[in-house]
Amino acid sequence: MNRPKHALSTLIAALTKSPRGLTAIRQLAELQKQVPSLYGLLSVNACALAATHYALAPAILTLGIPAVVISLCLIRGVHWLRLRPETLSEAQAVHHLRRTTVLTIFFSIVFVVWAMVLTGFGGPYEQGHAAIFVAVTVIACIFCLTHLPVAAFLVTGIVMSVFLFCCVTSGNKVFLAIAANTAFVTVVMVRTLNTNYRAFVDLVASQAVASRLSEENARLAQTDSLTGLPNRRYFFQKLDEAIRSPSEAGAPFALAIFDLDRFKPINDTYGHNVGDRVLAEAGRRLAEFASADVVVTRLGGDEFGVILRASEGAAAALAFCDGICTALQQPTRIGDIRVVTGCSGGLALFCKATRDADALFDRADYALYHSKEQRRGATTLFSQEHKDAIHAEQAVETALRTADLAAEMVLHYQPILDTETGRIAFVEGLARWTSPSLGQVGPDRFIAAAERCGMIHTVTLLLLRKALADGARLPPETGLSFNLSAHDLASPETVLAILAAVQGSGFDPRRLTLELTETALMRDFDHAKAAITALRSLGIKIALDDFGTGYSSLGYVHRLPLDKIKIDRSFMVDINTDRGCSLISTILDLCRNLGLDGIVEGIETQAQLDVARRHGSRYVQGYHIGRPMPLADLLQRMDHDAGAVRRRA
Structure with missing residues (x-):
C-alpha cells in the first residue's frame, strides 16, 4: 500500500x-x-x-x-x-x-x-x-x-x-x-x-x-603569505570592529604587539632564507594561541599583533601575553642551525579615551618600546606612568620645533685621560639644551624627540659645526669625539653634509672621532658600513660606543673598519670582582689584538682607575677624570694640568 x-x-x-x-x-x-x-x-x-x-x-x-x-x-x-x-x-x-x-x-x-x-x-x-x-x-x-x-x-x-x-x-x-x-x-x-x-x-x-x-581574493588580501596568519589589514579591520562594538554587547578587550628580539642579527648572520623560516615558525607558535576570543596576526617584519578579550582583567591579559613571549623565545632548529630569538611585548587595554584604533595601537607600541628598552623578554602594560611620559615627550617635541637651536643648544666637553702621559688625549662633546619653556632638558630626552619628529639631522649638523669650531681652540695634540645618531648614519644626505662640514671647518679630520652605537649599525648594516668607509676616507676615526651592551658587538667589531672601542660603564660596577676584572681584561686584550684603542668609561673612583690601569687600559673616561664642562672651563683645566706637568718636570 x-x-x-x-x-x-x-x-x-x-x-x-x-x-x-x-x-x-x-x-x-x-x-x-x-x-x-x-x-x-x-x-x-x-x-x-x-x-x-x-x-x-x-x-x-x-x-x-x-x-x-x-x-x-x-x-x-x-x-x-x-x-x-x-x-x-x-x-x-x-x-x-x-x-x-x-x-x-x-x-x-x-x-x-x-x-x-x-x-x-x-x-x-x-x-x-x-x-x-x-x-x-x-x-x-x-x-x-x-x-x-x-x-x-x-x-x-x-x-x-x-x-x-x-x-x-x-x-x-x-x-x-x-x-x-x-x-x-x-x-x-x-x-x-x-x-x-x-x-x-x-x-x-x-x-x-x-x-x-x-571571497578567496579577500582572504588572500588579508593573509600573510609567509606565516599564513592574518595580515596587518585584517588586524586593523578587527580592531575597528572591536572598537565600534557597543560596550554592553562586547566584553573588554586589549591590544598587544610583539617584536622578536635579536632577529636582525639572524638575518645578517644566516641570510634571509633562515630568517623567513624563523618567522614562519614564530607564526606557527603564535597561531596556537588563536581562539574565538584571540585574534593573532603578523603586522610586518618580525612584528606580530594580537587582539584579545580581557574580561578577566589586566593581570590575566598580561599573563597571557607573557605566555606568548615565552613560547616565541624557545629555540628554533633549522637544519643544523639552532637559533634563539627573544620576544618582547606591549599591551594596551581598551578604554573610553582610546576609541581610536591608531591611538590604542600607539599605546601598545609605546609599551613595547618600554619593554625592549627595560624589560626584554616580557610584556609591559601601558600605564598612567607611560601616559605621563608621552605627554612629557610631546611637550619636548613641541618645544624643539619652535626652539632657536643655535642660541639654546651648547656643547659641554668631558675629558678622556691618557694614563701613560697624564694628559687629556681627547674630549667628548656632549649636547646640552636649555629651553625657555621647559628649562634644562636632558640629552637622552631631546635627542630621542629629535629622532621622532625628524629633526635629528638638523640638530646633529648644528652641534657638529659648534664642536668643530670649539675644536679649533683645543691644543693641537687633543682629539675631539662627537656622537652620531642611528638616523644620521642611515641617511646618505646627512653623511655627505657631515663630510662637507668637516672639510669646511678647517679642523684636522684626523683629530676627529665619531662615536656610533650598535643601534646605529643594526638599523641597516650595509648602509652603515658604506657610511663608515666614506668618513674614514677623510681621515676621521670611528669608535664603537657602549661596547658590550648589545647582542652582537663582536660581529660588528670583526666586520667593520673601526679605530676605537669604548667599553660601557656598566662593566665598572663589578670591577672589584674577579668576574668584572676578567671581562675588562678580556675586552682590552681584544682591542690590543685587533689594533684598536680601548677606552674604559664610567671611572668614578680612584680604585676603579687603579684597576683599569692595572689591566692595561690606557684611555679612561668618567666623573673621576672630569665631568662634562663648558669649553672655557675645560681649557682652563687643561692649562692648569699642563702647568702642573711642567712643574713636575
Whole structure:
C-alpha cells in the first residue's frame, strides 16, 4: 500500500533536485516573488468561472468546491508572503520546494477536473469560459513557476492531458481547434520556460563562482603569505570592529604587539632564507594561541599583533601575553642551525579615551618600546606612568620645533685621560639644551624627540659645526669625539653634509672621532658600513660606543673598519670582582689584538682607575677624570694640568 506513495515522493525528490551551482534557497527566494500571484490569479479565475455557472450547475460545484479550493489557495498565498527563505537551511528549502511541487499537482488536478465537469453545464459560452479558464491556468503556471520547472511541467502535462482528452472526445470542431491552438501555445511557452530557466541556472552558477573567487581574493588580501596568519589589514579591520562594538554587547578587550628580539642579527648572520623560516615558525607558535576570543596576526617584519578579550582583567591579559613571549623565545632548529630569538611585548587595554584604533595601537607600541628598552623578554602594560611620559615627550617635541637651536643648544666637553702621559688625549662633546619653556632638558630626552619628529639631522649638523669650531681652540695634540645618531648614519644626505662640514671647518679630520652605537649599525648594516668607509676616507676615526651592551658587538667589531672601542660603564660596577676584572681584561686584550684603542668609561673612583690601569687600559673616561664642562672651563683645566706637568718636570 505504501509503495506508490514512496515511489511518488522519490520521483519528486529526484525531479526537484537543484542543478549544480543552484541552491534551493535561491530558488525559493525567486519563487516567493511569483507564487502568491499565482494563487491570487487562480482564486480570481475560479470565482469568475463559478459565477458564470452559478445558475446552471449544482451548488456543490459553484459554491462548495470553489470555497474549499480558494481558501486553500489564500492560505498558501499568505504562507508564501510570510516566508523568509534567507532564514532557512538548505535542507529546509529543499523540503519547501518538494511540498510546493506536490501541492501544485494537487491544485492542478482539482482545478482542471472541476473545470471539465462544469463544461457539462450551460451553453457554448459557458463551455468556452471553462476552456479559457484551463488555458489561463496553464499559462499562469508556466510563468509563475519558471524557477521550479518540474512543477510547471507537471501542471502543464496534467492540465493539458485532461483538457485535450475532453476536447477530442467531445467531437466539437471548435473545441478541437481550441485544443490544438492551446497545445501549440503551451509547447512554445514550455520551451521558453526551459530556456529561461537554463539561463537562470547559469547566472546563479556564475554568480556563485564569482562569489567564491571574491571571497578567496579577500582572504588572500588579508593573509600573510609567509606565516599564513592574518595580515596587518585584517588586524586593523578587527580592531575597528572591536572598537565600534557597543560596550554592553562586547566584553573588554586589549591590544598587544610583539617584536622578536635579536632577529636582525639572524638575518645578517644566516641570510634571509633562515630568517623567513624563523618567522614562519614564530607564526606557527603564535597561531596556537588563536581562539574565538584571540585574534593573532603578523603586522610586518618580525612584528606580530594580537587582539584579545580581557574580561578577566589586566593581570590575566598580561599573563597571557607573557605566555606568548615565552613560547616565541624557545629555540628554533633549522637544519643544523639552532637559533634563539627573544620576544618582547606591549599591551594596551581598551578604554573610553582610546576609541581610536591608531591611538590604542600607539599605546601598545609605546609599551613595547618600554619593554625592549627595560624589560626584554616580557610584556609591559601601558600605564598612567607611560601616559605621563608621552605627554612629557610631546611637550619636548613641541618645544624643539619652535626652539632657536643655535642660541639654546651648547656643547659641554668631558675629558678622556691618557694614563701613560697624564694628559687629556681627547674630549667628548656632549649636547646640552636649555629651553625657555621647559628649562634644562636632558640629552637622552631631546635627542630621542629629535629622532621622532625628524629633526635629528638638523640638530646633529648644528652641534657638529659648534664642536668643530670649539675644536679649533683645543691644543693641537687633543682629539675631539662627537656622537652620531642611528638616523644620521642611515641617511646618505646627512653623511655627505657631515663630510662637507668637516672639510669646511678647517679642523684636522684626523683629530676627529665619531662615536656610533650598535643601534646605529643594526638599523641597516650595509648602509652603515658604506657610511663608515666614506668618513674614514677623510681621515676621521670611528669608535664603537657602549661596547658590550648589545647582542652582537663582536660581529660588528670583526666586520667593520673601526679605530676605537669604548667599553660601557656598566662593566665598572663589578670591577672589584674577579668576574668584572676578567671581562675588562678580556675586552682590552681584544682591542690590543685587533689594533684598536680601548677606552674604559664610567671611572668614578680612584680604585676603579687603579684597576683599569692595572689591566692595561690606557684611555679612561668618567666623573673621576672630569665631568662634562663648558669649553672655557675645560681649557682652563687643561692649562692648569699642563702647568702642573711642567712643574713636575
